[in-house]
Amino acid sequence: MNGVLTLPEFQKRLKEFKLSGMVKTLELRLKQTEEDGLGCSEFLALLPEDEINQRTDNRRKRLKNT
Structure with a gap:
């Protein structure tokens, strides 16, 4: 690998880290x-910031559904 990730490779790495x-x-x-x-x-x-917002939204949805 030359150190440069393609967009799909980078997205895959982000998914691996959830x-x-x-x-x-x-x-x-x-x-x-x-x-x-x-x-x-x-x-x-x-x-x-996007990750934090997504997690906050998910948490709110879970709490609303309980």
Whole structure:
């Protein structure tokens, strides 16, 4: 491996770490980065936020259903 992951490979790695929130928004964030000119640090800050939001939403749904 040359150290560069394709998008599907990166998504697979995220899934292995159970980071489904990041998987769901990765393509959107990449597009947003290109269109809005986000820097690396901004892009990297958004991904964990997406994961946190996804987990919070899932927790709320579970609590609502109990």
